[in-house]
Amino acid sequence: MGPLGGKVILITGATGGIGRAAAMALAAMGPELVLLCRNPEKGEETRRTIARETGNEKTSLLVCDLSSQRQIREAAADFLAANKPLHVLFNNAGVLELRREDTEDGIERTWAVNHLAYFLLTNLLLDRLKQSAPARIVNVASAAHASAGGPLDFDDLGGRGQANPMRRYGISKLANILFTRELGRRLEGTGVTAHCFHPGFVGSGFATNNGVISKLVMGAASAFNRTPQQGADTGVWLCSTPATPENGRYFVDREASWPRRWGQSDEDGARLWEASARQVALV
Numbered sequence: 387m388g389p390l391g392g393k394v395i396l397i398t399g400a401t402g403g404i405g406r407a408a409a410m411a412l413a414a415m416g417p418e419l420v421l422l423c424r425n426p427e428k429g430e431e432t433r434r435t436i437a438r439e440t441g442n443e444k445t446s447l448l449v450c451d452l453s454s455q456r457q458i459r460e461a462a463a464d465f466l467a468a469n470k471p472l473h474v475l476f477n478n479a480g481v482l483e484l485r486r487e488d489t490e491d492g493i494e495r496t497w498a499v500n501h502l503a504y505f506l507l508t509n510l511l512l513d514r515l516k517q518s519a520p521a522r523i524v525n526v527a528s529a530a531h532a533s534a535g536g537p538l539d540f541d542d543l544g545g546r547g548q549a550n551p552m553r554r555y556g557i558s559k560l561a562n563i564l565f566t567r568e569l570g571r572r573l574e575g576t577g578v579t580a581h582c583f584h585p586g587f588v589g590s591g592f593a594t595n596n597g598v599i600s601k602l603v604m605g606a607a608s609a610f611n612r613t614p615q616q617g618a619d620t621g622v623w624l625c626s627t628p629a630t631p632e633n634g635r636y637f638v639d640r641e642a643s644w645p646r647r648w649g650q651s652d653e654d655g656a657r658l659w660e661a662s663a664r665q666v667a668l669v
C-alpha cells in the first residue's frame with residue numbers, strides 16, 4: 387500500500403522533467419495516479435516505466451493539450467465521469483516560449499499553459515477535491531516570478547505586450563503564486579489546501595522547445611542544475627507530508643518562503659481570480 391495507498395492523484399506534465407520525477411516518487415507511495423499528458427505515446431511510455439520501476443500498476447492517462455480550454459474541459463469531464471475521488475491535484479506542466487504565439491483560444495501560449503490551465507483545471511475539479519477532503523492542490527511556480535519585474539499589469543494580463551520572453555514567463559509564474567494565495571484563502575475550512583513551490587533550477591526538457599540554440603544552452607546549463615528528482619522533492623513532500631503546511635503559501639526546499647512583494651498582494655490575487663475566470667469563461 388504505502389503512505390498514499392487509497393489516494394487518487396492527478397498530475398500534469400508527467401512525461402518529462404520535474405513532473406515525471408514527481409510521478410515516479412509518488413507512485414512508489416502507492417496511490418492511483420492519473421497522468422494528464424498531451425502526447426499519448428510519451429504518456430504510455432511513462433506509465434509503463436512507472437509500473438516497471440515502482441511496481442505501481444494503478445496508473446492511467448488523461449490525454450489533453452493544456453493550451454486548449456476545450457481540451458481541458460473535456461479532460462476534466464472525462465475524469466469526473468469516472469466517479470473517482472481526487473485527493474491531490476498537482477499542476478506542473480509549464481513552458482517557456484521564446485516566440486509570442488496565440489493558442490486556439492486567442493491567448494498567448496505561455497500564459498495559457500502556465501497560468502490559465504492551472505486555473506481552469508483546478509476550478510473544474512474543485513468540487514470533487516472538496517468531496518474527497520482532506521485534499522491538496524500543489525502548483526509548480528518558480529523563483530523566476532522575479533522576472534515579472536513588478537506587479538501584474540491588469541491592462542495587459544499575461545504580458546502579451548511584452549517582447550521579452552523571460553518577462554512573460556516570470557509573469558505567468560507570478561500568477562501561479564497569486565492564484566495559490568487566493569485559492570488557499572477561498573478554500574479555508576473546506577479541508578482542501580493549496581500550496582505552490584519553486585523547484586530550484588532543474589536540468590530538464592524545459593525551454594528546449596525553442597530550437598537548436600535553446601537545446602544547446604539548456605543542455606549545457608543542466609550540468610550545473612538540480613536533477614529532476616531534486617527539483618520534484620518539495621512538491622512530492624507537499625503532496626504527501628502528514629504535517630499541515632500553511633495554506634496558500636509559496637515553498638522553497640520544504641520551507642514556507644516569501645516571494646517578491648508583488649506575489650504577496652491579496653488584492654492582486656483576488657483581481658487575478660476574477661480576470662482569469664473571464665478569460666476561461668467561468669463567469
Ligand SMILES: NC(=O)c1ccc[n+]([C@@H]2O[C@H](COP(=O)([O-])OP(=O)(O)OC[C@H]3O[C@@H](n4cnc5c(N)ncnc54)[C@H](OP(=O)(O)O)[C@@H]3O)[C@@H](O)[C@H]2O)c1
Nearest residue numbers: 399401402403404451452453479480528587588590591592
Ligand atoms: N526546469 C526548471 O529549472 C524550472 C524552474 C522553476 C520552475 N519550473 C517549472 O516546473 C514545471 C515543469 O517544468 P520542467 O522543468 O519539468 O519542464 P519539462 O521537462 O519541459 O517538462 C514539461 C512537462 O509539461 C508538459 N507540457 C508542456 N506543455 C504542455 C501542454 N500544452 N499540454 C500538456 N502538457 C504540456 C510536457 O509534455 P511533453 O512531454 O509532451 O513536452 C512535459 O511533460 C513548469 O511549470 C516550470 O515552469 C521549472
